[in-house]
């Protein structure tokens with residue numbers, strides 16, 4: 174029987190749960206859910222997705238194979254805001270892990286009452302990741318989300334402060350674990366114990382594209398050029414070939430799958446291009462700062478696209494390219510030319526952007542903290558004067 178994964182916001186009657194479990198889809202989050210469920214707790218998984226991570230389609234597999242109940246929540250806009258304004262820096266590539274966790278925990282905190290949940294659990298393991306899972310980071314995340322006493326990390330709980338759910342007896346601390354570090358022995362023992370099927374272990378939710386240099390470079394290019402990039406822009410970065418000339422962006426399919434995806438991704442304001450009578454890739458030219466592109470930019474993008482077709486390269490003379498923009502399709506004639514003024518974004522530029530952005534974010538965060546401290550002092554003085 175086909176099951177449907179609920180999307181947060183569905184208006185079904187709201188069932189109540191003991192706790193919510195953040196489900197990245199990685200093994201640790203799955204084991205966390207199973208470890209708590211073994212105590213007889215009623216749990217709802219919350220799986221966040223965005224152009225950068227997540228795979229809502231996997232939630233159905235978790236349900237069918239392990240009986241995990243989960244809702245899927247789109248966190249694209251919030252993640253994009255974090256990338257424009259990272260407050261706690263980036264990891265090795267463009268992964269703002271601490272901000273990302275704060276974002277997801279804050280979003281989950283906001284739905285705790287709705288689901289009657291007394292705690293939020295995560296699959297974090299003390300010392301497993303250098304940026305976001307050392308003791309200070311775990312404590313900062315707890316403090317910055319206002320989740321003191323409510324944030325449970327069952328895999329490392331015995332090494333951490335007791336939570337309200339443990340103190341009240343809702344969660345039995347004795348049955349929680351003290352895993353630490355990067356080793357996987359403890360997790361593998363749990364895999365055995367809970368009989369987690371291979372397909373779940375081998376199929377994490379696709380990893381995080383922000384940690385991949387190729388994707389991260391494309392995202393950084395977009396963030397640099399476009400001040401209001403949205404989820405559709407970032408999704409477009411996840412496949413095909415990308416070329417930029419200043420503020421002009423063309424994406425060219427590498428295979429049939431890319432070509433289909435490009436056609437599906439095309440917005441009414443995009444220009445889609447294809448060779449009229451010859452086999453070759455689809456290209457999508459996405460205007461950034463104006464609704465229209467100049468004819469010379471369209472022609473250059475078409476020349477570049479045509480250069481990826483063997484048939485076009487073998488042709489003698491110009492080729493015909495059909496260009497669709499909104500309702501209008503026109504055919505232009507161009508020479509076949511690999512344009513070396515349309516550039517592939519490079520990591521060195523992305524890295525420089527990332528370093529500058531992280532510093533800007535740090536200053537902003539300090540300024541916010543200073544302002545918050547002053548606001549507290551002002552409130553205290555006002556109270557004393559009364």
Ligand code: SF4
Nearest residue numbers: 226268269270273381
């Ligand atoms: S790796 Fe990606 S999904 Fe995971 S915490 Fe970092 S930014 Fe978020």
